[in-house]
Amino acid sequence: MRRGYRNHTLWVAYLLHRLSGVALALFLPVHFWVLSYALNQPEHLDGFLRWSEMGIVKVAEFGLVFLLAAHLFGGLRLMALEWLPWTLGQKTAAAGAVAASTLIAGVFLMRAI
Incomplete structure (x- = not known):
């Protein structure tokens, strides 16, 4: 059975948001353990x-x-989908969220090195 929705760009945004949420949920207990x-x-x-x-x-x-950053921007994208009218620019917004996430993480990495 072919699932055409998985070929859609916004499905990748959906998947990134879910996976980033799971990864962050797994990270938090380790973070609190180290802080202890x-x-x-x-x-x-x-x-x-x-x-x-x-x-x-x-x-x-x-x-x-x-x-x-990806989870934050993905959440904002979802809130926009819920509260704002649908536009054709949603793919652009999703790509912009990934780009902004990469930029933020890159700036963090440059300061950490």
Whole structure:
């Protein structure tokens, strides 16, 4: 069975928004766990912070910031779909959201390096 809606550009925006939400939901417990080191085991936090200076971690942070920005802009796109009349510019808005997410994450990466 062929599903034509999956060929639509906005389906990719839908998929990116869902996947970024799941990835962020998986990241948050780990983030809170590491933050708990500041209260309970500061020496472990120091070790984690040294580990976080590695280049691969910086690239992963770029991915995290991209996912956060993509999820934010995807949510704004969905709110616009709900509250504003439909226009043909929705594909352009979705592409602009991805571009803005990449720009934001790239600026973050450049400052982190």
